[in-house]
Each structure stands twice: as structure tokens, then as C-alpha cells.
Amino acid sequence: MRLDELGEFGALARLIRDAGALRDDVILGPGDDAAVMRFTGGEDLVVTTDAFIEGRHWREGWLAPAELGRRLVAANVSDLAAMAAEPRWALIQYGMPRACDIAELEAIQSGVARALEAEGATLVGGNLSSVEGARWLSLTLLGACSPGLVWKRSGARPGDLVGVTGSPGRAGATVRLLERLGVDECASRFSLLLDGFRAPESRVAFARALAAADGVSAAVDLSDGLAADLGHLCDASQCGVELDLRSLAPDARLEAAAAFLGIRADELQISASDDYELVLAVSPGSADACASLAARHGVPFAIVGRITEKSAGRVLVDANDARDWPAGFDHFAR
Amino acid sequence: MRLDELGEFGALARLIRDAGALRDDVILGPGDDAAVMRFTGGEDLVVTTDAFIEGRHWREGWLAPAELGRRLVAANVSDLAAMAAEPRWALIQYGMPRACDIAELEAIQSGVARALEAEGATLVGGNLSSVEGARWLSLTLLGACSPGLVWKRSGARPGDLVGVTGSPGRAGATVRLLERLGVDECASRFSLLLDGFRAPESRVAFARALAAADGVSAAVDLSDGLAADLGHLCDASQCGVELDLRSLAPDARLEAAAAFLGIRADELQISASDDYELVLAVSPGSADACASLAARHGVPFAIVGRITEKSAGRVLVDANDARDWPAGFDHFAR
Numbered sequence A, B: 001m002r003l004d005e006l007g008e009f010g011a012l013a014r015l016i017r018d019a020g021a022l023r024d025d026v027i028l029g030p031g032d033d034a035a036v037m038r039f040t041g042g043e044d045l046v047v048t049t050d051a052f053i054e055g056r057h058w059r060e061g062w063l064a065p066a067e068l069g070r071r072l073v074a075a076n077v078s079d080l081a082a083m084a085a086e087p088r089w090a091l092i093q094y095g096m097p098r099a100c101d102i103a104e105l106e107a108i109q110s111g112v113a114r115a116l117e118a119e120g121a122t123l124v125g126g127n128l129s130s131v132e133g134a135r136w137l138s139l140t141l142l143g144a145c146s147p148g149l150v151w152k153r154s155g156a157r158p159g160d161l162v163g164v165t166g167s168p169g170r171a172g173a174t175v176r177l178l179e180r181l182g183v184d185e186c187a188s189r190f191s192l193l194l195d196g197f198r199a200p201e202s203r204v205a206f207a208r209a210l211a212a213a214d215g216v217s218a219a220v221d222l223s224d225g226l227a228a229d230l231g232h233l234c235d236a237s238q239c240g241v242e243l244d245l246r247s248l249a250p251d252a253r254l255e256a257a258a259a260f261l262g263i264r265a266d267e268l269q270i271s272a273s274d275d276y277e278l279v280l281a282v283s284p285g286s287a288d289a290c291a292s293l294a295a296r297h298g299v300p301f302a303i304v305g306r307i308t309e310k311s312a313g314r315v316l317v318d319a320n321d322a323r324d325w326p327a328g329f330d331h332f333a334r
Helices: A008-017 A065-081 A102-118 A170-189 A191-198 A204-213 A226-237 A252-261 A265-271 A284-296 B008-017 B065-081 B102-118 B170-189 B191-198 B204-213 B226-237 B252-261 B265-271 B284-296
Strands: A026-028 A035-038 A044-053 A086-096 A122-130 A136-145 A161-165 A216-222 A240-244 A277-282 A301-308 A314-317 B026-028 B035-038 B044-053 B086-096 B122-130 B136-145 B161-165 B216-222 B240-244 B277-282 B301-308 B314-317
Touching: A008 A102, A008 A122, A035 A086, A035 A122, A044 A065, A044 B086, A044 B122, A044 B136, A065 A086, A065 A102, A065 A136, A065 A191, A065 A204, A065 A216, A065 A277, A086 A102, A086 A204, A086 B044, A086 B136, A102 A122, A122 B044, A136 B044, A136 B086, A136 B136, A161 A284, A170 A191, A170 A252, A170 A265, A191 A252, A204 A216, A204 A277, A204 A284, A216 A226, A226 A240, A226 A265, A226 A277, A226 A301, A226 A314, A252 A265, A277 A284, A284 A301, B008 B102, B008 B122, B035 B086, B035 B122, B044 B065, B065 B086, B065 B102, B065 B136, B065 B191, B065 B204, B065 B216, B065 B277, B086 B102, B086 B204, B102 B122, B161 B284, B170 B191, B170 B252, B170 B265, B191 B252, B204 B216, B204 B277, B204 B284, B216 B226, B226 B240, B226 B265, B226 B277, B226 B301, B226 B314, B252 B265, B277 B284, B284 B301
Parallel strands: A086 A122, A240 A314, B086 B122, B240 B314
Antiparallel strands: A026 A035, A035 B044, A044 A136, A044 B035, A086 A136, A161 A277, A161 A301, A216 A277, A240 A301, B026 B035, B044 B136, B086 B136, B161 B277, B161 B301, B216 B277, B240 B301
């Protein structure tokens, strides 16, 4: 049934029904003017928000509605992972056209609810607005962290090593393949990349264990591209950085995509966005412990550079040539 | 300078600069992956979110950018007031076209920051996305309430009286006048209504004092229209209600608008939306205390009906005729 047949309050009732089970600390969940949660003292509250815009973050058919919900959660979860915080509660906002079918919203919402549940988190509220033009979704994710354990972007110091989780570049490569090939051909020729794009993994458990073990001096969510996000970390930390392209793990899936797209795989690794991974500044003495903790959590992890003095600038080290530090994804760049 | 000239990160740097002073309990404000706040135990966390869509909540020229920011805050603050909660921290999201000038965003943001500051609250983060088509803004507001003091929609009982703050109908009347007359003529002929629309008042201090004094059994934010929001309260409380139109205070400003628009003033009072006021279910013994507390806070307050058994349904009492219970604003109604 279309939203304008069901009406706002009929639609909200359906969405509230699909919000999933509530955490025990939720005193008042969706359906009132606000949500109420019991927050015991001794922890800090950590909050982030991120929006998905149709045409930029997804296009028709790229993602099943539940996968779209899952990716939206992943984008926010990776912000909390980059703080070493534990996700707990979320609010979802939908900007949807009047002709949208409630079944589609329910499917998005079930994807959101399941992805939150996998984190031990709960949907506690939200909002539904009618829009003309591009649809959008927005999630606000609330979590907690022990005081003093939170990772900031600003803590990196010269001599720290730079670690990165996952396989940077794959999400951005997949977006380019989807744009070039359309969804069906992308699915048949690059199914593993597409599968990964549709089901990003959470780095929260790894981050929480790593924060407890100490050794990380700064962290940033990898979402604008490795070089760009490392640049954000260096801006906040007032440091320079040396990123060694030779230390990026070879990635056969990415190389196949790069060959098809006619670009270098390492360009994707350093510049492509939307990976929802972590970039970490690690003290040299902790790099081995960090790598073995990653292995124990099944998280791909590599040391790919080191933090330097600010005066040394930002340097890409390559076997063959010197390269300019690339710009990352910018919503407003022309 | 246009957003696509400045770039996302240049624009964010400007907006972060304009976010205003931080509360002392903010450990990490705008600019990192998430915001971090110290939340001492012994209180409950209360969270709401509300979006404004261009074309629906505002049109070009209706509101100066700072007034738009102020109204967005007011819409969210009234949700927390309806919980008797205290606003503390907020995240703002912008969906803006690439051609948008940063000066306009900065002006919106200064309105948001000032309106939050008046509540003792702080902007701690946000997000900036590019959109094609209608612009939108979204705020998530976090606050706190002592356990057990929070007002829910579901607590009303037969015999409770229904109170309402402010002058219901004025905001919706102003929207209709703006649509009909345009902003210049509306400003010259209905300046006091337009002034009120541009600067909605907070009911938080009144709500907090009233919650401490006890006597309110249920509350809802007045934003979809008095009859509709009272209906939400009755749905949640499993009650009926009798709304006595004769007890609605005569409102000369509203009557002038109604006469111009060719509709009855009491239609606007019961059906028009966007007032950001409070609807309260009050135990009969507390009605006088409630009224004098309202007077002390300079808040217009009237008892306009009473809660009944669910079987009695929803009744509009009028000197002349019986009327159907009206529908409220619905984002998706045709």
C-alpha cells in the first residue's frame, strides 16, 4: 500500500511494529514524543549521525531494501567503532515520496533493525517525512564508552604506525562497477565485490578489544577514502604522514575491478570511499598485539605507513614514482 | 561562497566554527567521528528527532535563515518539553544543493546554536549532504529527565482534565496566510502572527516545574493539531475525550486571520498544526496549581476538556452543533 493511502500515522504504526525487540534499558521506545533510556553512570555517551541520499549512496536496484538499511547502519556503526564505543540505541529518519510503498519501508526498517540487533543495539524512535525528488534516510546512533578509552582523531604522534582494517577501495570500486555495468552484469561478473558491498562488516568488537588492550593513539572511520581520512586524522593531530603504497595488501578482487575500470588498483585503495573501515594510529610497540587481535577477530589488518612531524607533510611512497596526495570524496566537489 | 566552491570539508570547518560554546559536560564536540558527552548516573536519557522539509515546513522568504534554525530547534524542544525533559545536546543534519551559499547555512546554524543556548543546550555534531530538489534540515535532540518524572502519552485516566498551552492554531493560520498573501503582505497585515511564527517559545521551564510539582498524568507535543495530538494521547492511554470548544480562549489575532481566510477560528484552534505547544492530561485536583504555575512562567494555559472512558469515544462539544472529530496534519494524506 502506498504511503499516501496509508497516511503518516498508519505508516508509523507499521514501522513501529517492525522496529524489533527493545533493549532492557529502554524505558520508552518508538511511539511517544521522545525515547527514554536508562543510562547508568560511569560511562560516556557517544553519538553520531549519517545520512544516505538516493543517487549518491545508492541507486535503484543496487541494494535490496534490507541491504540499504544494513549499509546505513554500517555507516553509523563504523563511526562508533572509530571511537571504540559500543552502539546501543538508534533513531531512523525517512524522507520518502508519497507514492512509496509501505512494504519497501518495512523492508528497509527490518534491515536496520537486524543490523542494529547484531550490534546489541535497538531502534528507539524516528521520523517520517514526505519529499519530492531524491529519497533519503538518516540514522542517529547512540552508544557508550568508558571514560578515557574513547579514541579521538587528535591523538596521533610522530613515530606512530598507521594501520587499516578491511580491504580499502572495494566499496568505491563496486560503486563504479554498478554505475558502469548496471546491477545484473555487476552481479554476474563481480559477485564477491557486490556481496561485500551489500553486507559490510562491523569492526566494533575488534575496536572495543583493541581499546581495552591500549596502544591506539588516534582513529578515524574510513569512509571518504584512505588518503582523505588519514588527512583528517593528521589535521586533527597536527602531524604529517608517510603512506607506503607497497605495504597495501595485494587484493585480487580489487585488481580485477581496476583492470576492468581502467584504473590502478592502488588508486582505488587510497582514494575510493564508502568502505566503513578503520584507520588507526598505533604506537610502534603495540603493532604486533594489534595485528594478532585483528587476526583473532577475523579482521583483515595491515600497517600501511607511519605518522611523521607536521613539517614533513603528507607523502605517498611508491616503488616507481612520487605521487600527489589525493583528495577524497567530497559531497560538494565539482 | 557556494558549497561546491568551498567543498564539503571547507563548509564543515565553517559550520563547526559557528556551532557555539560547548557545555562543560561535552568531552568531544563537532569534528570527530562522533561526539562524546559525560552523562552522570541517576538520570534517564531522552532523545527525539524531527526534520524540516522545504515546501512543507518553510518556503523561500517565510523565515530568515536564523529563524528557520530557531523553528527547527523549537520543534524538537517541544518534544522534550512534552516529556518534561531538559535539552542538553543536539546534532544537526543539512541536505542542501551544491549551489547553496555557505553564508545561508552559517545563518541557519547560528539560529540553531542560539536557540539551543537559550535552553542550556549545545550543538555537538552533525552532517552535511548534497541534495537535488527540496532542501531539508534535521535535528536530533538529546536531554535528560529524573527517573519516574518523565511524562508519557499513555498515562491519562478518565476524569483527568485536558490542558493546553499557548494559542493553538496560530502557527497553522500563519502558514495559510503566508501561502495566500506572500510574505510581504502577510508581514504588513498580520505582523504579530508572523512574529510569533518566527519566534516560537519554549515550554521546557514550565514543563520541568510542573513535573516536579506532580499532577500531570500524560502529555503530548502539540504539532499535528490539537484534536489530532489529543487523539494520539487517547490512543496511547486507551481513553476517550471530550473537547469543549467553548473553553478555548477567544483569540483576536486568530479571529482576524480566520475572517480573512474564510474559515472558523475554532477550526484552526482544533485542526491547524505546527504550534509546538503542550497538551496535558491533568488530575482534577492539580488543575489550579497547574494554571498558577503557568501564570508564573508567563505561559498561556487553558483547561479545554476532559478524559473519558474509551467507550465514550471522542466528542467535540460546541454551543451550536455536534461536530466530527477532525483529522490532523498528515505528511502523506492526499
